[in-house]
Amino acid sequence: MCGIVGIWGPIGNKAQVLAESCRRIRHRGPDSNGFWEDPGAELALAHVRLAILDLTEAGHQPMTSACGRYVMVFNGEIYNHLDIRKQLEQSALAPSWRGHSDTETLLAGFSSLGIEATLQAAVGMFAIALWDRASRKLVLARDRMGEKPLYYGYSGAELVFASELKGLMPIPGFGRELNRNALASFMRHNYIPAPQSIYEGIAKLPPGTWVEFTADDARSRRMPEPRVYWSAREAADTAASSPLSFETDAQAADALEGVLSKAVGGQMLADVSLGAFLSGGIDSSTIVALMQAQSSQPVRTFAIGFHEKGYDEAQHAKAVAAHLGTDHTELYVTAEDALAVVPKLADMYDEPFADSSQIPTSLVTHMARQHVTVALSGDGGDELFGGYSRYFRVNKWWQQCERVPALVRKPTGALLSASALLPGRGAWRGKVGKLGELLRTDTRGEFYRHFVSYWADPSSVVKGGVEPVSAFAQAMQGSTFESMMKLDTVTYLPDDILVKVDRAAMAVSLETRVPLIDHRVYEFAWSLPHRYKVRGDTGKWLLRQVLYRHVPQTLVDRPKRGFAVPLAAWLRGPLREWADTLLDPARLRQEGWFEPEPILRKWREHTSGHRNWDSHLWGVLMMQAWLDRYRNGKDQGGTVGSL
Secondary structure: OEEEEEEEOOOOOHHHHHHHHHHHOHHHOEOEEEEEEEHHHOEEEEEEEOOOOOOOHHHOOOEEOOOOOEEEEEEEEEOOHHHHHHHHHOOOOOOOOOOOOHHHHHHHHHHHOOHHHHHHHOOEEEEEEEEEOOOOEEEEEEOOOOOOOOEEEEEOOEEEEEOOHHHOOOOOOOOOOEOHHHHHHHHHHOOOOOOOOOEOOEEEOOOOEEEEEOHHHHHHOOOOOOEEOOOHHHHHHHHHHOOOOOOOHHHHHHHHHHHHHHHHHHHOOOOOOEEEEOOOOHHHHHHHHHHHHOOOOOOEEEEEEEOOOOOOOHHHHHHHHHHHOOEEEEEEEOHHHHHOOHHHHHHHOOOOOOOOOHHHHHHHHHHHHOOOOEEEOOOOHHHHHOOOHHHHHHHHHHHHHHOOOHHHHHHHHHHHHHHOOOOOOOOHHHHHHHHHHHHOOOOHHHHHHHHOOOOOOHHHOEOOOOOOOOHHHOOOOOOHHHHHHHHHHHOHHHHHHHHHHHHHHHOOOOEEEOHHHOHHHHHHHHOOOHHHOOEOOEOOHHHHHHHHOOOOHHHHOOOOOOOOOOHHHHHHOOOHHHHHHHOOHHHHHHHOOEOHHHHHHHHHHHHOOOOOOHHHHHHHHHHHHHHHHHOOOOOOOOOOOOO
8 A cells, every 4th residue: 555646747846846745655665765757747756665575675666667668657456467467478569577566567557558447357445646758648546446545636736646645735726625515515525526526627537447648638727528548437337247157156146255255365465464453343344254264374353342332342352353253352432532632623524524424434543553554344345235225214214205295295394494494302303303304205316315414505505606416307217225225335334434544544554455345246246136135124134044054043133233332422521622622603603614503503402402414514524624734824834643
């Protein structure tokens, strides 16, 4: 795992500028750094390295292709790079290898097969910048599911790119004008969806795409449209159009175990120590079970626990680990341990991000890094196999809503929303308000968007912010249940789940890998008839059958619980003073980003115990903390520190 950054344009002292950029993202690659410049083309590339494969200098970046035409910086891992090497070795122009890094394999592929063919052949996670010295073109590319981040855009006269926004900040002329429309999206989702970023003029490259810049593009500050080499939506639709058929459920489980075991085995390839996160749930337990089945030594596993009732899953993880025989490490953290993470979050997530499970994620990655350099996770199982409880609720509620004529449904919704604003106590008010919003929607997509929204009308909270059209605007095709799974795969998974894990892990120089979203597993999952994913009220049905072969059902069958913290109570208690400072009415008015009154009303209702608005308020608080770090004169140019 690494960090990359680059500049194309007339700015001088590129080596000095990029040295500071590399210092800012040093946590992504503490082992070494590299710089390469093409003075005649006014382009420079830089790289910080966390060595995972080929720990020798033969894996150093920026790397030049054997033919001398291409120069590349690359963040990620290509799990099948040895297979690609074999394919290339059979060609007429068989490469003469200098080392055994996947970086060299990619460069040889680009030289021999071309850009798109190499991207389609690669199995892995990556963010790539490739400079073609002959044609003077710059290519940026991102992996299929969006595991590795890549920001790009213009800073003054320069085309710039980096793994994190921190890498762009030292570049002279980098504009820090905030994107109010992106802020509106953030208030709805508690994350900023691609291709938006918090800064005007800077975009995230969408998953499964690559973009090519010519010299004319760079001179005219043009942003070419990214080209799609793989689409999660299209891959799901194509796979579902040719469903697999099995004579027995056992055969289906055999097939799933085979494809998933292959993905897990490929991701266990490393020249450094490796382990896995283990919560004791279906997804992480399955990954660990398949790892242990392919390992001659006990797999290192990691879990954290909380003493607060209702938030501890460490006991379940410990039971699974004992059954599988892993080398298990658990850490029970106090509220003080968890709260100590909060002031560091703006450093880790250098654009506003407000999934509160970022707190335990930071803690478990920090613990794991003390023992290993690479950790596998079980993320992605809910999106692929229908595990979220909201899928069941929305599917049921939309069917009921459709039976009520809009002329009746919408006025009823408006009445319920209004009644939820009346003074008084009761958790029922939040549920009534949410039901009111849902009843006023017209389509399944709009219904689901409101269901997963925090601030349902972001433009009423963000001054001057107009929420852009999102993936939710696309018509839902097929069943409501599977449409929600697809939507989450192209929104929530890459822009929340994978961002959360990447930034928390990279803050402590830990590489994370996610076997369940290997695109071959993804395409296999979508080729399964729905009955293999959901039976009755049980999601992830076939994935469970695979797990039961390795772990007794009694150890893992329990209601799903997210990686949660008691945030509502913390905001009324130990975080109260911190939050009061960030939500100071005079400050909110002076800064001019938010309409203070709706925020302050929710804060009063929350602190009084009348309502629980912790998720809504957490978004505002994370934005305010981010402003303190990067906008209000407190950015000292530091790197992400240890916990």
